[in-house]
Amino acid sequence: MGNLQAYMPTDATITVGTATAGSFPVVVQLLGPNGEDMNVSACVFAYLSKDSAGATICVDGTDTTSLAAGTDGLMVEAAGYATAVSGHFVSETDGDIDITAIVLTTKTMYLNVVLPNGRLVTSAIMTYTAE
Numbered sequence: 001m002g003n004l005q006a007y008m009p010t011d012a013t014i015t016v017g018t019a020t021a022g023s024f025p026v027v028v029q030l031l032g033p034n035g036e037d038m039n040v041s042a043c044v045f046a047y048l049s050k051d052s053a054g055a056t057i058c059v060d061g062t063d064t065t066s067l068a069a070g071t072d073g074l075m076v077e078a079a080g081y082a083t084a085v086s087g088h089f090v091s092e093t094d095g096d097i098d099i100t101a102i103v104l105t106t107k108t109m110y111l112n113v114v115l116p117n118g119r120l121v122t123s124a125i126m127t128y129t130a131e
Helices: none
Strands: 011-016 023-031 043-049 065-069 074-077 086-090 096-103 107-114 120-122 126-128
Touching (some): 011 120, 023 043, 023 107, 043 065, 043 096, 065 074, 065 086, 065 107, 086 096, 096 126
Antiparallel strands (some): 023 096, 043 086, 074 086
């Protein structure tokens, strides 16, 4: 099986694009143990939070947020959250995951990626003002 560390992301970069009609395109690049882009598929858990510490998940009676997979990678939705604000994401073989964070009302949120080693990587703030 070889060195398991080569198959485990130890860091990630998160790039948030410009919102269009309440949808933020987000690119997650999973990084290997030496800071290089992954060259195998890997799985991470991701969720939307209301705060930069990732301590308050975006689920309550007023939230209208959700996550969806983009063109790169796959989302496996977590059970128990009807609004799909969390899920496991599987990268492509280059460690790339495209995610769409969707918000329908005025909202501030963050994407949090939980790596297999327990490290939490949080995106820049995503602020949407409904028109």
